[in-house]
Amino acid sequence: IKARNGHGLCFFDPEMQQKIQQRVDLEADLRVALAEQQFCLYYQPQYTLQGEVLGAEALLRWQRPEHGLVSPGEFIAVAEACEIIVPLGQWVIRAACEQLALWQRDPRLQQLQLAVNVSARQFRQADFVPQVMDVVQATGVQPHLLKLELTESLVIEDVQGAIAKMQLLRAQGVHFSMDDFGTGHSSLTYLTQLPLQQLKIDQSFVRHLGTQHTDGVIVQTIIGMARNLGLDVIAEGVETPVQKDLLAAYGCEFFQGYLFSPPLPIAAFDALLKASVVR
Ligand code: C2E
Ligand code: CA
Ligand code: CA
Ligand code: CA
DSSP, X not given: OOOBOTTOOBTTOHHHXXXXXHHHHHHHHHHHHHHTTOEEXXXXXXXXXXXXXXXXXXXXXXXXXXXXXXXXXXXXXXXXXXXXHHHHHHHHHHHHHHHHHHHHTSTTTTXXXXXXXXXXXXXXXXXXHHHHHHHHHHHTOOGXXXXXXXXXXXXXXXXXXXXXXXXXXXXXXXXXXXXXXXXXXXXXHHHTTXXXXXXXXXXXXXXXXXXXXXXXXXXXXXXXXXXXXXXXXXXXXXXXXXXXXXXXXXXXXXXXXXXXXXXXXXXXXXXXXXXXXXX
């Protein structure tokens, strides 16, 4: 049976039905995935200008049966929509801190920092702060080595609430980085109120460096702003030596991107650490 309305739209459009089914399957599989421990973290190194590794960003991956390794772009939005992001986000923070605790036992690696992405829904939970502190205490990691990456849109939802939560964690030593900086509705007014340590220049501004004059201007402005606010600044999505050299000339101190390394599974990341100078 095909039900049509006056505009020729098919309610039983097989393509549409397939999409709905895929979404239902994805949601069901996500619930199973958490229980069956199908998630893991990849680690993308972050570098100083001198080429030392100063830490990494933890990036979530899903080993989905019959689908292979799935990137967060394909499931984070659904995980957000059905709230699985809350327990999943908790799992990420725990797994990240457990890894930090392992590095901390190695004198050569004990100052490595780990950046962890936090979703809006996760951050909004009333018990977000005690949850993080519980994990920090249980794993025994130095809080200043944990860097939570927040986005501007997350903060904008409730600026005063965000400041309050950040201040509580900051008082315990946890660091904050503003992820994808420049893509949201940044307002200098609130930026100065946030207890941030770092701005992360979004890869969309890095991508055209050296080819489009305007992006150079934006990047220079962001770096100048970070300076004036006493924040450090890292660029993500650095893919070419030209991009890196321009960023460095503009005063960017830290770098992350395919030019240096893709995100790596833990064994490969540990091997990279062995072969690198660690700050
Ligand atoms: P993001 O936080 O902006 O992370 C950077 C993304 O850029 C990562 O994609 C990374 O693999 C990719 N990337 C790194 N270097 C380069 C480069 O040189 N060029 C280009 N074109 N891309 C590069 P990934 O791992 O697929 O993650 C996508 C997004 O998913 C992340 O964007 C972040 O918003 C989200 N995400 C990842 N892990 C988590 C997590 O544990 N929790 C939450 N809530 N979100 C996460
Ligand atoms: Ca990030
Ligand atoms: Ca980012
Ligand atoms: Ca991004």
